Amino acid sequence: MQEEKLSRREREKLRHRRQMLITALELFSEKGYHNVSMHEIAKRAEFAIGTLYKFFKNKEDLYKALMMEKAEEHHRVLMGVLSEENDVLTVIEDYIAAKARLFADNLATLRLYFAETRGASFNIKAGLDQDIRKLYDKFILRLASVLETGVRRKVFRKMDPYYMAVGLEGLTNAFLFCWLEDPEQHPYGANVLVIRDMFLKGVLAK
Amino acid sequence: MQEEKLSRREREKLRHRRQMLITALELFSEKGYHNVSMHEIAKRAEFAIGTLYKFFKNKEDLYKALMMEKAEEHHRVLMGVLSEENDVLTVIEDYIAAKARLFADNLATLRLYFAETRGASFNIKAGLDQDIRKLYDKFILRLASVLETGVRRKVFRKMDPYYMAVGLEGLTNAFLFCWLEDPEQHPYGANVLVIRDMFLKGVLAK
Amino acid sequence: MQEEKLSRREREKLRHRRQMLITALELFSEKGYHNVSMHEIAKRAEFAIGTLYKFFKNKEDLYKALMMEKAEEHHRVLMGVLSEENDVLTVIEDYIAAKARLFADNLATLRLYFAETRGASFNIKAGLDQDIRKLYDKFILRLASVLETGVRRKVFRKMDPYYMAVGLEGLTNAFLFCWLEDPEQHPYGANVLVIRDMFLKGVLAK
Amino acid sequence: MQEEKLSRREREKLRHRRQMLITALELFSEKGYHNVSMHEIAKRAEFAIGTLYKFFKNKEDLYKALMMEKAEEHHRVLMGVLSEENDVLTVIEDYIAAKARLFADNLATLRLYFAETRGASFNIKAGLDQDIRKLYDKFILRLASVLETGVRRKVFRKMDPYYMAVGLEGLTNAFLFCWLEDPEQHPYGANVLVIRDMFLKGVLAK
DNA sequence: CATGAATGAGGGTTCATTCAT
DNA sequence: AATGAATGAACCCTCATTCAT
Numbered sequence: 001m002q003e004e005k006l007s008r009r010e011r012e013k014l015r016h017r018r019q020m021l022i023t024a025l026e027l028f029s030e031k032g033y034h035n036v037s038m039h040e041i042a043k044r045a046e047f048a049i050g051t052l053y054k055f056f057k058n059k060e061d062l063y064k065a066l067m068m069e070k071a072e073e074h075h076r077v078l079m080g081v082l083s084e085e086n087d088v089l090t091v092i093e094d095y096i097a098a099k100a101r102l103f104a105d106n107l108a109t110l111r112l113y114f115a116e117t118r119g120a121s122f123n124i125k126a127g128l129d130q131d132i133r134k135l136y137d138k139f140i141l142r143l144a145s146v147l148e149t150g151v152r153r154k155v156f157r158k159m160d161p162y163y164m165a166v167g168l169e170g171l172t173n174a175f176l177f178c179w180l181e182d183p184e185q186h187p188y189g190a191n192v193l194v195i196r197d198m199f200l201k202g203v204l205a206k
Numbered sequence: 207m208q209e210e211k212l213s214r215r216e217r218e219k220l221r222h223r224r225q226m227l228i229t230a231l232e233l234f235s236e237k238g239y240h241n242v243s244m245h246e247i248a249k250r251a252e253f254a255i256g257t258l259y260k261f262f263k264n265k266e267d268l269y270k271a272l273m274m275e276k277a278e279e280h281h282r283v284l285m286g287v288l289s290e291e292n293d294v295l296t297v298i299e300d301y302i303a304a305k306a307r308l309f310a311d312n313l314a315t316l317r318l319y320f321a322e323t324r325g326a327s328f329n330i331k332a333g334l335d336q337d338i339r340k341l342y343d344k345f346i347l348r349l350a351s352v353l354e355t356g357v358r359r360k361v362f363r364k365m366d367p368y369y370m371a372v373g374l375e376g377l378t379n380a381f382l383f384c385w386l387e388d389p390e391q392h393p394y395g396a397n398v399l400v401i402r403d404m405f406l407k408g409v410l411a412k
Numbered sequence: 413m414q415e416e417k418l419s420r421r422e423r424e425k426l427r428h429r430r431q432m433l434i435t436a437l438e439l440f441s442e443k444g445y446h447n448v449s450m451h452e453i454a455k456r457a458e459f460a461i462g463t464l465y466k467f468f469k470n471k472e473d474l475y476k477a478l479m480m481e482k483a484e485e486h487h488r489v490l491m492g493v494l495s496e497e498n499d500v501l502t503v504i505e506d507y508i509a510a511k512a513r514l515f516a517d518n519l520a521t522l523r524l525y526f527a528e529t530r531g532a533s534f535n536i537k538a539g540l541d542q543d544i545r546k547l548y549d550k551f552i553l554r555l556a557s558v559l560e561t562g563v564r565r566k567v568f569r570k571m572d573p574y575y576m577a578v579g580l581e582g583l584t585n586a587f588l589f590c591w592l593e594d595p596e597q598h599p600y601g602a603n604v605l606v607i608r609d610m611f612l613k614g615v616l617a618k
Numbered sequence: 619m620q621e622e623k624l625s626r627r628e629r630e631k632l633r634h635r636r637q638m639l640i641t642a643l644e645l646f647s648e649k650g651y652h653n654v655s656m657h658e659i660a661k662r663a664e665f666a667i668g669t670l671y672k673f674f675k676n677k678e679d680l681y682k683a684l685m686m687e688k689a690e691e692h693h694r695v696l697m698g699v700l701s702e703e704n705d706v707l708t709v710i711e712d713y714i715a716a717k718a719r720l721f722a723d724n725l726a727t728l729r730l731y732f733a734e735t736r737g738a739s740f741n742i743k744a745g746l747d748q749d750i751r752k753l754y755d756k757f758i759l760r761l762a763s764v765l766e767t768g769v770r771r772k773v774f775r776k777m778d779p780y781y782m783a784v785g786l787e788g789l790t791n792a793f794l795f796c797w798l799e800d801p802e803q804h805p806y807g808a809n810v811l812v813i814r815d816m817f818l819k820g821v822l823a824k
Numbered sequence: 825c826a827t828g829a830a831t832g833a834g835g836g837t838t839c840a841t842t843c844a845t
Numbered sequence: 846a847a848t849g850a851a852t853g854a855a856c857c858c859t860c861a862t863t864c865a866t
Contacts, residue, residue, distance in 0.1 A: 037838080037839055039840090050842085050843085050847065050848050050849065051846080053840090053841070054847075059840065159404075160400070163400045167380060167409075169380055170381065172376075174373060175369075178372055191369075194369045198373045198405075200409060201363070201408040202406045203362045203365065203373075203408075218829095219829080243857080254831040254832055255832065256859080257832095260829070264857075449859080450862080451860075454828095459826085459827095461828065462827050462828065462862095462863085463827070465862070465863085470861075471862095568821045571815070575793075576821055579789055581792055586787055586789075602781075606777075610781075610782075610820065612821060613775070613819075615765075615768075630850095655836080668838080669850075669852070671836090671837065677837095826866105827865100828866100833860100836859105837858105840854100842850105843852105844848100845847105845848080
């Protein structure tokens with residue numbers, strides 16, 4: 001898309017940047033942010049250390065770039081699903097499926113993100129987490145608005161749609177982590193069904 | 207219990223140990239495991255660095271001790287609640303309340319745990335996480351067995367009680383984090399009610 | 413000898429001191445002076461660290477005491493042999509045998525001494541080495557005086573007896589180390605014979 | 619030989635390495651391996667500590683490199699002398715002279731080696747000492763083979779040439795240390811003559 | 825006298841970052 | 846633009862020594 005208008009030089013640069021980010025992700029998720037050195041990244045990516053610093057002004061910057069790129073991708077995908085014109089229940093189901101796919105494809109990134117950013121771990125939080133939070137808040141509001149439609153159409157009970165969204169997130173996260181940690185014992189299909197069921201019908205007998 | 211029979215010397219030692227753990231927790235949750243130095247901990251706790259190392263053979267050991275102690279406390283509290291002889295719904299409600307209290311009292315530890323241990327962050331995971339996982343697995347099974355009772359008594363629908371437990375965990379976590387991050391906007395009472403409602407009745411209109 | 417006039421208290425003290433020295437020697441020769449800590453010595457000797465410091469004012473002092481004790485013992489034994497009233501050749505033979513026995517019995521100490529003291533290793537040299545040197549010089553002079561008798565009696569060629577002593581020392585050391593490093597390949601008997609032969613007759617054919 | 623084809627960069631690197639080794643030797647022989655810190659070496663050599671670690675992966679490695687380099691040099695020189703085509707007695711004399719020169723030029727290294735490596739001092743022994751031993755064993759065998767020639771040509775008595783070599787080593791070491799410790803009292807010339815004399819003719823009157 | 829908890833200087837080592845080439 | 850040698854602050858940890866009990 002954007003690349004087509006770039007000179008060869010610039011296309012190369014972008015390729016290099018991408019290579020560095022991919023390598024960094026690999027290493028970070030193998031060993032954790034603090035246990036990977038810039039030299040290690042440079043070496044594995046087959047660049048000189050100086051070149052790495054031409055692209056990212058320091059280690060934190062590299063980490064942020066990595067996370068933001070992934071966050072934006074996730075955001076794009078999920079917002080896409082939530083924007084499709086379908087009946088609410090189908091949208092929710094599609095959303096769960098899409099989220100599951102993202103989880104499976106980006107296990108490394110997710111683990112890294114939870115490991116490094118969610119705590120008061122370090123000041124990256126200040127910058128990075130906020131940006132990602134902003135995206136996530138936007139997304140939750142979008143999800144809430146979808147659910148609100150459902151409420152308006154009487155598909156759902158009269159509830160605060162924001163809280164419904166929070167609840168849905170909690171359920172999907174719990175089951176998807178469950179699945180990812182032990183896919184054999186907790187197969188994808190079963191999990192998805194239970195998420196839908198619990199979300200829609202709760203657990204009461206009646 | 208045990209403390210009463212200790213000599214003054216040993217009671218002092220225990221106090222010192224406790225002080226070090228408290229200080230370490232403070233610092234770790236302010237800045238993250240990797241951004242806190244042993245010197246820093248020693249200084250803030252007002253001990254010499256050597257003294258710190260007399261109590262914990264290295265930094266990782268200190269961290270593990272910290273986490274295990276907290277995990278065991280949580281475990282004890284929650285298992286206690288789940289063991290009370292009450293009708294299932296009351297137990298669940300008590301459990302949510304107890305968990306909320308633990309969250310509120312131990313926000314720092316929780317953040318630290320999620321930030322440092324859950325990812326592939328470092329090899330502490332190998333030892334520590336397993337021990338904590340074992341506790342957590344035990345707990346989930348206990349919760350499932352409570353829920354199973356509910357199923358047997360026809361309070362709940364016929365579902366896999368393990369998945370019910372997973373779902374309940376997901377919901378409570380989501381709402382409690384929500385509450386802790388912005389207690390004014392998402393007050394405790396509202397959250398607890400929504401957890402109970404969503405868990406029990408789901409979101410469907412009927 | 414001296415001990416009989418000491419009170420029980422003082423005899424105990426001496427026994428403790430001896431125990432500490434023995435333990436220290438064990439550890440030093442297992443691992444080298446710098447790789448053994450005072451705590452380690454105290455623990456293995458079953459004393460508190462403070463008690464160790466009551467007996468030796470610091471680590472260097474302990475080391476010096478150890479070495480001086482051994483040096484004096486060696487000195488006593490070898491000087492004894494050199495003082496016996498026998499013909500020169502017998503004295504020399506006895507001396508070689510006695511030295512061999514000392515080597516064998518004190519391999520650990522010797523290794524330690526060569527390892528730690530002979531180089532400009534550390535300032536122990538200043539104090540300790542000088543004292544030991546003094547003993548050794550005395551001994552060499554005694555050996556020279558025995559050899560001088562041999563010269564006077566025309567048993568030996570007309571040579572500087574001091575240099576004869578140096579030469580004898582060189583030969584015995586070389587062969588005894590040889591023996592100690594690989595007793596099977598270079599058995600004691602063979603070595604002693606060769607020392608005597610080379611010292612007395614040299615290597616020329618005629 | 620190899621150096622001439624190196625780039626300026628690489629020649630500089632080699633010079634730096636050499637400078638570090640020289641400085642390390644200076645310090646080690648002034649104070650002993652364990653009493654010299656890497657910081658001290660770096661400072662005296664006028665490099666940053668990190669640079670030192672670029673060249674030697676740790677302190678032990680630096681020490682080993684130092685010793686091996688010297689050992690190889692000695693080996694080369696002495697083997698060279700022993701390989702010259704001369705009558706046996708001349709070769710022996712040349713050998714003594716060459717060894718004396720090496721002793722004089724490398725007093726620091728020798729002292730260090732005897733002080734740090736020969737004892738059970740530390741585990742460098744494991745790796746380093748073995749390598750040096752191998753060189754030394756090769757050398758002793760070479761010396762023995764020279765002496766064997768002497769035996770075959772009836773220059774020497776019928777003796778085990780290996781033991782002759784050991785004896786020669788013992789004598790040279792004793793007298794050369796003697797000379798180095800007090801060159802005024804025990805001048806070079808006198809020592810060399812006595813070595814030769816004692817080795818060849820022994821001390822008996824006849 | 826004996827004890828052992830406490831001390832803190834100092835050691836080995838790593839690694840993010842810079843800058844001359 | 847790319848390189849990689851050089852930097853040095855900062856880290857984790859050890860251990861000789863002291864001193865209150």
